[in-house]
Amino acid sequence: MKVYLLRHGQAEAGYPDGQRKLTARGRGHAQLLGEWLQRSPEALPGRIICSPLVRARETLELLSAAWSDREPGEPEVLDALVPEGNPAAIVSILESMDEDVFLVGHNPHMEILASLLMSGERSRARLVMKTCVMLRFNWAPFANHGQTGPAELRWMLDPRNL
Numbered sequence: 001m002k003v004y005l006l007r008h009g010q011a012e013a014g015y016p017d018g019q020r021k022l023t024a025r026g027r028g029h030a031q032l033l034g035e036w037l038q039r040s041p042e043a044l045p046g047r048i049i050c051s052p053l054v055r056a057r058e059t060l061e062l063l064s065a066a067w068s069d070r071e072p073g074e075p076e077v078l079d080a081l082v083p084e085g086n087p088a089a090i091v092s093i094l095e096s097m098d099e100d101v102f103l104v105g106h107n108p109h110m111e112i113l114a115s116l117l118m119s120g121e122r123s124r125a126r127l128v129m130k131t132c133v134m135l136r137f138n139w140a141p142f143a144n145h146g147q148t149g150p151a152e153l154r155w156m157l158d159p160r161n162l
């Protein structure tokens with residue numbers, strides 16, 4: 001199983017936090033990633049799960065528009081993907097899945113989730129995810145007595161490099 005993590009694009013400052021929209025730069029980065037995904041030989045994940053906050057949903061909509069001819073699955077909204085959510089709950093959800101999945105969320109949640117996937121601990125693997133950075137993992141759990149996490153990081157993509 002492939003697991004994709006995407007931090008939302010750059011958002012405007014403001015209040016309430018859940019209603020913050022993407023900036024022009026954030027929209028541009030999300031479109032670049034969508035175009036890259038469209039050209040990618042990898043199949044799109046069958047399951048897409050997104051935070052309910054506006055900036056995450058907007059990021060996903062822009063990606064989906066760019067890959068529209070490849071028909072991504074209908075996105076699910078999951079409250080556990082909000083910034084103050086529990087990343088360990090997401091790992092538990094992933095353990096019960098067997099299809100590729102694309103998750104769109106926020107920091108610090110995404111960085112903690114990445115560490116849990118790689119190392120099994122919240123902060124052992126230190127990874128910086130700027131806005132609109134996407135990671136791809138292979139879900140590959142094995143009996144290791146808790147020494148590593150259940151997934152291998154395969155690549156990291158920053159739209160600033162496209």
